[in-house]
Amino acid sequence: MNALPFSFQDQVLHALPSGGLFWPAENLLVVSDLHLGKSARAARFGGAQLPPYETTETLTKLSTDLAATNAKTVICLGDSFDAPALQSTLPDADLQTLTTLQAGLDWVWIEGNHDPGPVQLGGTHKRLLTIGQLHFQHIAQEAPAPGEVTGHYHPKATLCLRGRAHTRPCFLVDETRLILPAYGAFTGGLHSHNPVLTRLMSNTAQAILTGPRPCKIPMPGLVPLS
Numbered sequence: 658m659n660a661l662p663f664s665f666q667d668q669v670l671h672a673l674p675s676g677g678l679f680w681p682a683e684n685l686l687v688v689s690d691l692h693l694g695k696s697a698r699a700a701r702f703g704g705a706q707l708p709p710y711e712t713t714e715t716l717t718k719l720s721t722d723l724a725a726t727n728a729k730t731v732i733c734l735g736d737s738f739d740a741p742a743l744q745s746t747l748p749d750a751d752l753q754t755l756t757t758l759q760a761g762l763d764w765v766w767i768e769g770n771h772d773p774g775p776v777q778l779g780g781t782h783k784r785l786l787t788i789g790q791l792h793f794q795h796i797a798q799e800a801p802a803p804g805e806v807t808g809h810y811h812p813k814a815t816l817c818l819r820g821r822a823h824t825r826p827c828f829l830v831d832e833t834r835l836i837l838p839a840y841g842a843f844t845g846g847l848h849s850h851n852p853v854l855t856r857l858m859s860n861t862a863q864a865i866l867t868g869p870r871p872c873k874i875p876m877p878g879l880v881p882l883s
Contacts, residue, residue: 729763
């Protein structure tokens with residue numbers, strides 16, 4: 658597992674190649690913006706036609722991370738489903754996979770803007786969860802408490818290697834807050850240089866790009882320190 662360790666609020670966290678976050682001291686895996694059922698919602702309401710296997714792909718990735726980390730607690734940071742009540746439209750095989758993944762784990766669904774929490778499924782449903790120094794919720798606050806961990810924005814950044822640009826989903830982290838990339842397949846993203854993100858992060862923020870070998874770079878788009 659080519660995870661990249663980094664320090665946040667005096668805790669050692671691991672950025673996983675998949676876009677998941679592992680907290681070894683708490684044996685805890687965090688994933689954000691799964692958007693399960695995205696293709697089903699698009700088909701139902703006449704949106705863009707997406708491959709019908711996106712939920713299966715996302716759950717397979719989650720299964721791999723659970724096996725690699727042996728996490729005992731899972732936090733889903735909101736927008737776990739692409740719309741309310743979509744869990745009832747998922748194929749039986751995907752629902753069975755999700756139920757199997759939850760077995761024996763402490764599973765927390767954080768409320769998102771797309772979904773209030775899949776209340777028909779097992780697990781605990783919360784708007785905000787605090788564990789030690791870290792505070793887990795879906796959307797970053799304007800004046801956060803130190804240790805805020807959120808998702809929602811699907812951040813991505815571009816790294817130039819050998820004259821070629823490589824754009825990847827990324828984590829954004831500074832002294833106060835940490836924003837996770839979207840974990841779900843076909844979720845798109847917001848470039849880190851977008852003013853929505855540069856306004857949230859301090860000018861010392863870092864971007865941790867996902868992929869086979871996660872790497873950390875200064876967050877693109879920030880005004881350099883003078």
